[in-house]
Amino acid sequence: MLAMHSMKSADELNLKPDSTLQELPVWIVKIELDHPGNELAKIFEQEPLLPGIILTKNQQCVGVISRRLFFEQMSRPYGLGLFAGRPVEYLYNFLRPEICILPEEISIVEATQIALERSQQLVYEPILITDSSCQHGLLDFHQLLLAYSRIHILTIARLQKEKERTRIARADFRDLQHNYSRLLQNEKMIALGQLVAGIAHEINNPMNFIYGNLSYATEYVKDLLYLIQCYQQGQSYSDVVSQVKHQGIEIEFILEDLPKLLSSMKVGATRINEIVLSLRNFSRLDQAEVKFVDIHEGIENTLIILRHNLKAKPDRPEIQVTKEYGNLPLVECYPGQLNQVFMNIIANAIDALSESYKSSVSSNNVTAKNHEEMRICIHTEVTNENQVIISIADNGLGIPDNIKKRLFDPFFTTKPVGQGTGLGLSISYQIIVEKHSGELICVSIPGQGAEFIIKIPIVLEDLGNKETS
Numbered sequence: 001m002l003a004m005h006s007m008k009s010a011d012e013l014n015l016k017p018d019s020t021l022q023e024l025p026v027w028i029v030k031i032e033l034d035h036p037g038n039e040l041a042k043i044f045e046q047e048p049l050l051p052g053i054i055l056t057k058n059q060q061c062v063g064v065i066s067r068r069l070f071f072e073q074m075s076r077p078y079g080l081g082l083f084a085g086r087p088v089e090y091l092y093n094f095l096r097p098e099i100c101i102l103p104e105e106i107s108i109v110e111a112t113q114i115a116l117e118r119s120q121q122l123v124y125e126p127i128l129i130t131d132s133s134c135q136h137g138l139l140d141f142h143q144l145l146l147a148y149s150r151i152h153i154l155t156i157a158r159l160q161k162e163k164e165r166t167r168i169a170r171a172d173f174r175d176l177q178h179n180y181s182r183l184l185q186n187e188k189m190i191a192l193g194q195l196v197a198g199i200a201h202e203i204n205n206p207m208n209f210i211y212g213n214l215s216y217a218t219e220y221v222k223d224l225l226y227l228i229q230c231y232q233q234g235q236s237y238s239d240v241v242s243q244v245k246h247q248g249i250e251i252e253f254i255l256e257d258l259p260k261l262l263s264s265m266k267v268g269a270t271r272i273n274e275i276v277l278s279l280r281n282f283s284r285l286d287q288a289e290v291k292f293v294d295i296h297e298g299i300e301n302t303l304i305i306l307r308h309n310l311k312a313k314p315d316r317p318e319i320q321v322t323k324e325y326g327n328l329p330l331v332e333c334y335p336g337q338l339n340q341v342f343m344n345i346i347a348n349a350i351d352a353l354s355e356s357y358k359s360s361v362s363s364n365n366v367t368a369k370n371h372e373e374m375r376i377c378i379h380t381e382v383t384n385e386n387q388v389i390i391s392i393a394d395n396g397l398g399i400p401d402n403i404k405k406r407l408f409d410p411f412f413t414t415k416p417v418g419q420g421t422g423l424g425l426s427i428s429y430q431i432i433v434e435k436h437s438g439e440l441i442c443v444s445i446p447g448q449g450a451e452f453i454i455k456i457p458i459v460l461e462d463l464g465n466k467e468t469s
Contacts, residue, residue, distance in 0.1 A: 015147060017155050021111055022104040024147055026129055026137030030054045033062065033089035040070055040088060051126035051140040055092055061136045063092055064099050066125050101128045112148040115141060203275055209268025213261045220258045223249045275304065290460060292330040295338075295388060299378060302342040309350050316357045319350060319374045326381035331388050332460045337431045342392075344424040345452045349376050349394040352450065356396035386458050393451035399444040407442055432456065
């Protein structure tokens with residue numbers, strides 16, 4: 001294992017695509033369980049970048065407590081008083097944190113996939129690394145991502161070279177396919193992370209409707225039950241009124257506020273249900289085969305999932321969406337894959353508009369007030385050739401001709417490193433052309449935005465020769 005202070009970042013390491021965790025710097029900071037809890041705070045204060053501390057008992061590793069979990073617990077009421085003066089073992093037994101343990105022989109790529117598959121609460125927690133002599137070190141999740149990003153760049157460069165070599169020798173073709181599949185899987189993981197972040201943000205707001213009103217609803221129900229109990233005891237109306245006033249219960253206010261409160265909670269529940277249904281319909285888990293579906297429903301579900309990205313951000317205003325839907329029949333297609341195409345194209349349009357706004361503001365001193373409204377226009381229609389056309393256009397900066405020629409090439413991207421793998425449009429092109437016997441073309445004039453046009457038949461032909469996903 002490499003001591004953490006011997007390297008500043010993964011960029012300084014001589015990594016290879018098959019590099020293992022053994023080549024990454026780790027933290028080796030330990031504390032015995034019988035030491036007082038305030039020593040943890042001192043260690044974290046001395047090492048601001050320390051992701052966690054290895055806990056030992058009789059010099060044997062028994063667990064890990066991360067910086068996040070420690071300060072989260074200490075910030076709670078009485079947390080500092082309960083655990084600061086007691087042995088670390090009390091805090092560890094109280095938290096019982098889950099630990100991700102990996103051998104140092106495992107590859108960085110595989111370790112990244114395992115780490116990303118952890119639950120949302122644990123995904124940023126440090127990873128415990130073990131070597132052949134049962135020594136332990138703590139790997140910062142961010143260092144793992146930096147190493148993975150470096151390997152990602154090296155892998156793409158290697159694949160580009162292999163693509164040229166296959167014209168002469170086909171022996172390396174299997175290796176190329178293997179790396180392509182690996183990158184494809186990680187592209188899905190990155191997209192899944194962005195999707196989960198957006199859905200979590202969208203669900204949080206309506207959840208506050210329910211959670212914020214729950215305590216009031218509980219109190220109102222208790223007061224009404226008390227009122228019913230008084231009547232069940234045979235008390236007269238005047239006695240009940242006297243009892244209610246004595247208890248400080250305002251019946252008139254409850255009768256006025258409770259329906260409003262329940263209505264607000266219903267709105268929140270309805271919104272959550274809408275988001276969950278949209279996510280289910282978008283994924284089409286039960287419709288992997290060819291189905292007749294409503295194209296507009298797939299577009300709407302995609303827009304709901306991307307609503308968080310369309311909203312105003314600190315560095316740009318809201319992006320407006322204009323829908324010009326034609327009278328489309330049900331279309332025979334692979335619903336889940338077609339929704340993936342909508343997701344890729346609309347997400348790229350959002351990124352293009354964001355970059356367009358930033359570029360305009362920085363270069364021309366354009367303010368948000370007089371900047372042209374950012375807009376995505378979605379248009380659908382039926383042609384005389386029994387085809388459906390879906391057009392997705394934006395009013396961004398457009399795409400230069402030299403980039404447009406390579407737009408659907410695998411691994412080609414204009415985004416900064418770490419923000420895209422160049423597979424989204426390539427996968428979309430394969431889905432439309434190979435799976436649906438359709439067309440996917442881009443029409444763009446620099447400075448006037450870009451338009452992606454999807455053409456697919458209403459009824460697929462030669463289904464027997466097509467692969468199912």
